[in-house]
Amino acid sequence: MNQPFRHKITTAFGRLLLPITGLLSLIWFLIRVVPRPSRAAYPCQAAAFPIASAFVLWMASAVASWAGLRQARLLFVRGRFGLAALALIVSLGAGTYAVLEGADPVSATPLAARFEPSEGANQPMGIGQGIFPGRVVWLHEPEAARWDGITGKWWTDDNTDPVLVAQMLSDGLQGLTGTTSDADAWVALFRHFNLTHDRGDVGYQAGEKIAAKFNFNQTNARSSGNESYTGPQLTLAFLHQLVDVAGVADTDITIYDATRAAPKPLIDAVRAVYPGVRFVAFVASSTGNIAHERGEQIAFSMPLTLERRGGNPTFVPKAADDATYLINVAIMKGHDLAGVTVAGKNLFGSISSDYAGGETTNNAPAAAGFHPYASVHDFGNGPSGTGDWDFAGRDMGTYNPIVDLIGHRDLGGKTLLYLVDALYSTRRQNEHLTNGDRFTTEPFGEKNWPSSIFLSQDPLAVDSVCLDFLTAEPTQSNVHGNVDNYLHEAAQADNPPSGLYYDPEGDGSTLNSLGVHEHWNNPVDRQYSGNLGIPGGIELFIPGQSPSTAITEARQVAATPTSWALGGYPNPFNPAVTITWSQPEAGAVRLAVFDAIGQRVALLHEADMTAGTYEATWDGTDDAGRPLASGVYMALLSGDGRRQRVTRLTLVR
Secondary structure (H helix, E strand, O other), rough: OOOOOOOOOHHHHEEEEEEEEHHHHHHHHHHHHHHOHHHOHHHHHHHHHHHHHHHHHHHHHHHHHHHHHHHHHHHHHHHHHHHHHHHHHHHHHHHHHHHHOOOEEEEEEEOOEEEOOOOOOOOOOOOOOOOOOOOEEEEEOOOEEOOOOOOOOOOOOEEEEEEEHHHHHHHHHHHHHOOOOHHHHHHHHHHHHHHHHHOOOOOOOOOOEEEEEOOOOOOOOOOOOOOOOOOHHHHHHHHHHHHHHHHOOHHEEEEEEEOOOOOHHHHHHHHHHOOOEEEEEEEOOOEEEEEOOOEEOOOOOOOOOOOOOOOOOOEEEEEHOOOOOOEEEEEEEEEEEEEEEEHHHHHHHOOOOEHHHHEEEHHHHHOOOHHHHHHOOOOOOOHHHHOOEEEEEOOOOOOOHHHHHOOOOOHHHEEEEEEEEOOOOOOOOOOOOOOOOOOOOOOOOOEOOOOEEEEEOOOOHHHHHHHHHHHOOOOOOOOOOOOHHHHHHOOOOOOOOOOOOOOOOOOOOOOOOOOOEOOOOOOOOOOHHHHHOOOOOOOOOOOOHHHHHHHHHOOOOOOOOOOEEEEEOOEEEOEEEEEEEEOOEEEEEEEEEEEOOOOEEEEEEEEOOOEEEEEEEEEEEEOOOOOOOOOEEEEEEOOOOEEEEEEEEEEEO
């Protein structure tokens, strides 16, 4: 999907209006930001900045054109014809830019308003996933991504520091699991996955296959330029963790993108250290990619009939089908059609589909028919267009195939870990890295790369956090429309706003909540419910930051909850777990724990309560005080006469 999304204003009135708009945007930006630079991260300033900066470029080009023309005239009068010609060329070039580009200062950014959430800040929905439900770990190391944007390639060790990247990943794994060593972190991840997938209280077993879904949307087998993909530094750090720390044989690891191909520089770097790793792509290549095969067919939750050549049978790649565990290695960047691409959108490369009549294509999402259902704004010529890339923007509360992919048992259902590469970021999914992609908000500084990675066990929490970061960044001009519709649908997949019955296996069983979604309080403080001491939402965890201070301050300002929520920490637990819940209204509340076969083992609380946030501690014993065995238990919160929330609790003796 390579079509750019750009609206142009071409009327005479529009040409006159745009420079005025640019000047007003510049004045507004300076008045607001100069007294307090942190305001540059606010959504209104994020919207004004690209218009103001484009206006400045237009003014500079207009002045340069005028000065060049004046200098050319003076040189011509003096008989210095060569220099006069050179000055005239400069004048014409600058003037051409001013007329064709500068007169349209917002042509580089869509005219639609930047993304604004339909719900307010800190209003979590869904059920958090993970050892610490809803936790997203953010690592930011400014010196990790230090490419100057001009010299050489970003993916060399001179420009991306492998030592710092490896340390970031190590710190992230320990922060995600609450452990103090990488080995313990992997044990915790595998045990939690297996306990919550009815596989017993076991860690990784030799011979189990791991498939890692990378985002190679912009690359082909011979790419060697500054295309955007997960580079050798993070890939080798990731493989070091799996092979040398977690004990996975490199021959049991597959890196795949079933619609694209891994680039040669990455394959060469991996093969030099871990030769057994397989790279699976759309087709085989002489550089080391293996052609993908097909696994189970996906049963989408509604017929995908809107795309002109879509609606064809669609399959999970065999690499994912055969794997015991999947790791989603995404990239954080903007997207023309979907607004952003992070972990959810990354799964568009986890399918295989042909056009009618068996015509093969690496654009499997088009053959499946995804694009009209994932379009967060009018795309191309919108609903009035008749082309292959003309789509109407989807409303909130409508179906999105990303939910089916996250919920499918062989894709999101197998995912052990979500790792988001935000070392470098681009405004578009198919854009080469350029200096124009650098971030400008704090803490990234003035025109620096994000130089970050994110880790989570919750697909919706990590996408929500990355969406908030991208929304706050003025350079990310594609982030507009109903970008978080899929997050609302997935968080409430058991009762989605669309009213659909999500069942990607077609076996008659609906999905449960796939994770938790919310937006932070503001782009300066970046606090989610978990950071504010309110249970049931996202926690943005930054290693080295004291959570006690943040919680103490936040509890003084915590508002009455607006929705039901339930969570527990630590999870897995031994000897005790703190169960927290929020209720938006007064009434009778009952909190009980059930075993895997549905028998109640403990009644923790039953009373009339006022609206608020509460907690209870469970020590892993039944109502008679007898210790219970290791295993998965379900805490069920009932209120208002019906079941409100359920959360898994994992007891590890």
